[in-house]
Amino acid sequence: MLRKFAAPKIFYPLAGKLMPWFFWTFAVLGAVGLYWGLMLAPVDAVQGQAYRIMYVHVPSAWMSMMIYTSMAVSAAAVLVWRTKVAEYWLLCSPGLGASFTFITLVTGSLWGKPMWGTYWVWDARLTSELVLLFIYFAILAMKGAIPDRRKAARVMAMITVVGFVNIPIIKFSVDWWTTLHQGDSIFRKGGPSIAPSMLVPLFMMALSFSSYYFWLVLKHIRTLIERSAA
Template sequence: MTLRRYASPRHFHDLAGRLIPWLGWPCAVLMAAGLWTGLVIAPPDYQQGDAYRIIFVHVPSAWLSLFVYAAMAGSAAAGLIWRTKVAEAATVACAPVGASFTFLALLTGSLWGKPMWGTWWVWDARLTSELVLLFLYLGIIALNGAISDPRKASRACAILAIVGLVDLPIIHFSVEWWNTLHQGATVFRLDGPSIHPSMLVPLLLMVAAFTLFFLAVLLMRVRCEVLHRERHSRWVREVRA
């Protein structure tokens, strides 16, 4: 019963409004700590010098590019199965956030690849499958924009999002399945991280900060989406007043 109550657009709007600062402030603190330890405290890498510091923005954005997609597909499934309005709104709200972090992962990877590999871009499995992810996000944004009934648009986007899920394991395992310039996993390994704690700590701080950031801006976006979709209902008119 309570879950159902919070799934109603109105209660979601109120609850999310109260939750956002509790995500935003820890995010700011973790990010400040991550930047300080990553840019100032952590020593230069013995092979890559200071260039490796790009990892502290590259890995969190690459992580978010996958995490946001999984969240989007999850809410897409929930929206299709239960017709929950908030889940439908969340599906389309995820796409621009995911697209922006996929773009950031590709851009920072390129800026890291140039000095280390000697090239901005290679058409290998990891980079190509990540580029496909960007196009999936852009496709969902375009599809949402092309259908004027928001609920129908959400359902169409949900189907595309779920079909596109197939790209996620391809991205993750691409560095094992194919020969690639991209390095293998250094943190999420069965035998534990192969990265020194002085570099692992800022990396985890930044990953946590980016994840909280996503949750906060997602709630902000879903609140907007809900306000727009429910604009003819009385509670939205009360919010406006």
């Protein structure tokens, strides 16, 4: 079963069928989420308008970790089974992952200036997210340095597996150590500490960003399959 879907011949048309669904989910939820987050959601009692940065910051941060996790799963498949589609997934993901990590760092910094009073501090959360950006860069560098795609994927898989230890560190850094970065507002005991009227657009943006990732990764994989067939 699993192997069947992992064959490029099966995967190619399947990806083609899924892409429009992901595109429209991204476009519609993104448009509604943007309007809701910027225009309809109320002002925050403490932070004023600046809290609206969270509608791009938080989904990007989730994406930076989710993309890496999907890469780690692909990496295991690459190392154990040499699955071709997993190789493609690994080749096509780190660019998007690095992009979302970059967005997370810059938007967080723009929020930090008016809220904390500083653009940057070396606390555990901020530092581990920066480390994630460097890990993505290392994986991308391997893709650029090794011309043979299958060999490149295998080396990228090894770095991905080693770098995966950073993901739980990012996630739990705010619980394990004292940080300037606040704790989790959503996945916490007793439910989210965000008013429902502010939470709905956040989930919309998160779903929109995930669909965007799946849309583009499928598009990119299809390009690779086309080229290896040509």
